[in-house]
Amino acid sequence: MNLRLRLLALYPEQMNIYADRGNLLFLRRRCEWRGIGFELVRAGIGERFDPETADLIYIGGGQDRDQLLVAEDMRKTKREAIARAVEAETVLLAVCGGYQLLGHSYQLADRTVAGLGIADLETVRSNDARLIGNVAIELPASDRPADGARVLAGFENHGGRTRLGADAEPLGRVLRGHGNNGSDGFEGVRLKNLFGTYLHGPLLPKNAWFADYLIGLSLARQNGGKPLRPTPLDDRIEAAAHACARAAAGLDR
Numbered sequence: 001m002n003l004r005l006r007l008l009a010l011y012p013e014q015m016n017i018y019a020d021r022g023n024l025l026f027l028r029r030r031c032e033w034r035g036i037g038f039e040l041v042r043a044g045i046g047e048r049f050d051p052e053t054a055d056l057i058y059i060g061g062g063q064d065r066d067q068l069l070v071a072e073d074m075r076k077t078k079r080e081a082i083a084r085a086v087e088a089e090t091v092l093l094a095v096c097g098g099y100q101l102l103g104h105s106y107q108l109a110d111r112t113v114a115g116l117g118i119a120d121l122e123t124v125r126s127n128d129a130r131l132i133g134n135v136a137i138e139l140p141a142s143d144r145p146a147d148g149a150r151v152l153a154g155f156e157n158h159g160g161r162t163r164l165g166a167d168a169e170p171l172g173r174v175l176r177g178h179g180n181n182g183s184d185g186f187e188g189v190r191l192k193n194l195f196g197t198y199l200h201g202p203l204l205p206k207n208a209w210f211a212d213y214l215i216g217l218s219l220a221r222q223n224g225g226k227p228l229r230p231t232p233l234d235d236r237i238e239a240a241a242h243a244c245a246r247a248a249a250g251l252d253r
């Protein structure tokens with residue numbers, strides 16, 4: 001089978017805090033090491049895209065300043081395409097600032113920035129301390145691959161507090177750290193194949209199992225509609241990175 005993963009990075013220049021672009025490199029390598037074709041396309045300010053040309057869409061985190069720049073452009077030039085992609089079950093991974101922008105709004109001290117309104121959530125910038133530190137979350141059984149992996153470990157740093165709407169599903173449950181708002185025990189959002197999360201790190205190199213899970217979902221259309229199970233790789237270094245991130249978050253002590 002001639003597999004090919006087409007990755008679309010949204011605003012990689014502006015939305016790349018904590019080296020979130022490292023997630024793109026990690027996806028590339030894990031495809032290439034398996035002989036899966038890989039193509040990276042970018043869409044920045046003012047650029048439109050055809051949702052049918054992406055298997056996986058990615059947006060990283062950003063400072064408030066960058067988010068403001070991006071938010072309006074995103075609504076104008078990309079909202080329709082992103083909404084269509086999500087509806088068609090294309091995989092979308094959004095980290096921190098990018099995650100916040102998928103919701104209804106991001107409320108700052110002096111203004112409210114409208115988001116895409118694709119995920120039922122809203123974010124309010126708090127004057128209280130930023131939510132910073134190592135974090136570990138547990139994913140529900142529906143998002144665990146056969147080998148039983150279930151924890152995502154990473155790093156969070158956000159002033160915004162996100163609350164999910166009544167019907168929205170979180171990505172996971174907080175084991176250590178703050179998560180969406182530091183109080184309700186939820187982290188991220190999960191809608192069709194949309195994954196929103198506060199985890200930086202970058203997220204994927206610290207959680208190789210999750211990178212493979214996303215690759216498998218992204219290639220489902222090329223695999224008769226069933227998520228692909230990517231062939232195992234020699235993951236000794238990746239396993240060590242995951243163990244370190246878990247330990248930093250205070251798990252396994």
Ligand code: GLN
Pocket residue numbers: 017060061062063064067095096097098157158159160161
């Ligand atoms: N600017 C947003 C906040 O502080 C997102 C930060 C980020 O992407 N790390 O909440």
